[in-house]
Amino acid sequence: MPRLLATAEEWSRLRAVEQFLAREAWLLDHWHLATWLETLSPKIRYFAPTRHNAMSIADEPLGSAGHQAYFDDTFETLTLRVRRMQTGRAWSEEPRSRTRRFVSNIVLLDLDGDRMLVGSNLLMRREDAAENARFLSAYREDLLVGGASGIKLESRHILLDHLTVPPLTLIL
Amino acid sequence: MTDLQRNLVDLGKRAVSPLVYVDPEVYRQEQEKIFARSWQFVGHETQIPNPGDYVRAPMGEESVILWRADDGSIGVFLNSCTHRGMPLCRTDGGNGKMLTCPYHGWSFDLRGRLKGVPAFAETYSDTDKANWGLIRIPRVELYRGLIFACYDADAVSLEDYLGDIRWHLDSIFNRTEGGLRVLPGVHRWDVGANWKFGAEGLCGDNSHAAVAHSSNAGLFKLSGVKHKAEEGSLQATLSNGNGWIYLREHPSRKTHAMLKHNEQVLAEASERLSDTQREQIGHFFTGTVFPNFSLLYAGCTTLRVWQPLAHNRTRVWSWTLADADASPEVIEDERRRMTLFFSPSGVVEQDDGVLWESCQQTLEAGVMRRSFPLNYQQGGIAERRLTDTERPGTVEIAPTEAPLIGFYHRWCSDMGIDQ
Numbered sequence: 196m197p198r199l200l201a202t203a204e205e206w207s208r209l210r211a212v213e214q215f216l217a218r219e220a221w222l223l224d225h226w227h228l229a230t231w232l233e234t235l236s237p238k239i240r241y242f243a244p245t246r247h248n249a250m251s252i253a254d255e256p257l258g259s260a261g262h263q264a265y266f267d268d269t270f271e272t273l274t275l276r277v278r279r280m281q282t283g284r285a286w287s288e289e290p291r292s293r294t295r296r297f298v299s300n301i302v303l304l305d306l307d308g309d310r311m312l313v314g315s316n317l318l319m320r321r322e323d324a325a326e327n328a329r330f331l332s333a334y335r336e337d338l339l340v341g342g343a344s345g346i347k348l349e350s351r352h353i354l355l356d357h358l359t360v361p362p363l364t365l366i367l
Numbered sequence: 368m369t370d371l372q373r374n375l376v377d378l379g380k381r382a383v384s385p386l387v388y389v390d391p392e393v394y395r396q397e398q399e400k401i402f403a404r405s406w407q408f409v410g411h412e413t414q415i416p417n418p419g420d421y422v423r424a425p426m427g428e429e430s431v432i433l434w435r436a437d438d439g440s441i442g443v444f445l446n447s448c449t450h451r452g453m454p455l456c457r458t459d460g461g462n463g464k465m466l467t468c469p470y471h472g473w474s475f476d477l478r479g480r481l482k483g484v485p486a487f488a489e490t491y492s493d494t495d496k497a498n499w500g501l502i503r504i505p506r507v508e509l510y511r512g513l514i515f516a517c518y519d520a521d522a523v524s525l526e527d528y529l530g531d532i533r534w535h536l537d538s539i540f541n542r543t544e545g546g547l548r549v550l551p552g553v554h555r556w557d558v559g560a561n562w563k564f565g566a567e568g569l570c571g572d573n574s575h576a577a578v579a580h581s582s583n584a585g586l587f588k589l590s591g592v593k594h595k596a597e598e599g600s601l602q603a604t605l606s607n608g609n610g611w612i613y614l615r616e617h618p619s620r621k622t623h624a625m626l627k628h629n630e631q632v633l634a635e636a637s638e639r640l641s642d643t644q645r646e647q648i649g650h651f652f653t654g655t656v657f658p659n660f661s662l663l664y665a666g667c668t669t670l671r672v673w674q675p676l677a678h679n680r681t682r683v684w685s686w687t688l689a690d691a692d693a694s695p696e697v698i699e700d701e702r703r704r705m706t707l708f709f710s711p712s713g714v715v716e717q718d719d720g721v722l723w724e725s726c727q728q729t730l731e732a733g734v735m736r737r738s739f740p741l742n743y744q745q746g747g748i749a750e751r752r753l754t755d756t757e758r759p760g761t762v763e764i765a766p767t768e769a770p771l772i773g774f775y776h777r778w779c780s781d782m783g784i785d786q
């Protein structure tokens with residue numbers, strides 16, 4: 196449940212988080228992928244479980260280890276994904292697609308020292324080289340760690356709003 | 368034979384018209400002549416181990432329910448109420464002795480029988496519930512845990528339909544007593560291309576890997592990405608339109624836990640498989656059972672259905688399997704490997720989807736490109752054929768597109784096209 200912000204400290208943390216996420220989207224939309232890697236904690240877990248239709252009596256969890264996933268990455272595999280994109284032969288993104296990421300509805304879910312659990316919505320339009328345009332919608336729950344000297348993404352849990360997914364060629 | 372059909376495939380010249388991918392009429396005929404008559408993979412028995420377990424699955428363009436009955440048998444039903452057509456199962460599955468339609472309340476039991484209709488006694492006079500059970504797919508048979516269903520009551524047995532690809536299926540599904548099990552969850556994505564792109568790819572398109580997936584060479588320890596065929600990498604043209612690719616994989620591409628597990632599997636398999644079948648364990652393979660069921664192993668195992676939705680739209684259903692008695696560590700390694708390489712975000716899979724869509728759009732765009740055939744002439748060279756082998760079918764040193772000619776031979780036969 197999102198916190199109700201009260202103190203100046205909380206508002207200031209929220210602004211820092213908003214700027215972190217906006218800057219991240221900018222880096223990704225502008226293909227500064229190596230710089231994006233620098234925003235990650237080496238401990239990063241980057242996870243997007245598969246979705247399924249569930250009846251209301253069967254509460255669908257966010258997904259956890261062992262669950263089939265669309266992304267289940269570490270710092271090592273995210274680095275490999277980025278290096279693949281830099282080979283010039285990653286045909287899913289060569290020629291490059293045009294993307295625009297819209298990050299909104301940012302809420303603080305938890306604050307614990309320099310650790311912030313943050314919820315955000317992501318809407319991304321991607322138009323590929325053949326002009327196929329698709330929208331991707333997702334909720335992201337991020338664990339951000341750090342303060343004034345710099346924030347790092349330590350965990351990202353992506354809940355795709357798609358039962359059957361569009362092409363997942365990019366970082367979300 | 369119509370004029371359209373006459374110009375589709377020339378097996379002698381090993382040339383195929385783009386119309387097989389882009390013509391809506393060809394697609395419509397495929398539904399009637401291929402999908403309505405073929406044995407289709409619908410699931411694995413470990414998805415529904417207990418009585419009452421049910422799961423939603425694709426079958427041709429439609430949705431079916433696989434339901435384990437109280438006697439352990441498996442029924443396959445169209446996922447549609449017999450009253451107004453409403454789908455009964457709108458989740459991925461569950462367990463129950465009854466499914467009730469949310470529209471008018473008709474309820475059906477796990478054998479597909481119509482059991483309840485609201486106000487039935489007062490408002491229906493000449494309706495026999497026995498005639499209004501769920502629409503049952505008439506033929507359901509299992510092969511080593513793989514569940515297949517067929518709309519054609521007069522079809523040959525599943526074993527005959529599978530033919531000699533059973534030798535390969537045995538090497539996977541009969542290597543241990545415990546067998547394989549499907550991990551929870553399914554990868555599902557849409558590709559804007561004809562279903563045959565995927566089916567052909569795993570049937571016998573070996574030569575695309577070194578080019579289409581070359582971005583991965585050197586970055587990932589990935590099986591299958593090689594610029595030259597290694598010694599012992601083979602392809603087989605199998606009976607009934609099926610095909611198999613087998614590539615020798617260097618053991619360093621596996622984690623320690625996977626290698627240790629592989630040794631255990633090899634030891635157990637010595638009692639159950641021939642030496643040649645055993646040699647395949649732990650090495651890369653892909654295969655397709657005509658028309659649209661494929662298998663792949665690359666340090667992780669997947670079963671695939673290329674579900675046809677339109678001539679230019681395919682829904683991919685991909686299940687991940689692991690040895691039922693593998694350690695949690697090995698299963699986790701394999702699951703993550705599947706996600707990284709062969710899920711829709713996979714560094715291999717995502718290139719295929721985009722390339723198939725581009726082919727589809729280009730072939731579909733206008734009459735000029737469509738009037739020129741596609742080349743299927745790689746391979747089929749006598750000197751590259753293995754004759755002294757227990758491996759079934761016509762076996763060639765990879766790469767070759769000969770298995771795709773086998774695929775289209777079967778396709779023509781089903782479509783009623785003389786060759």
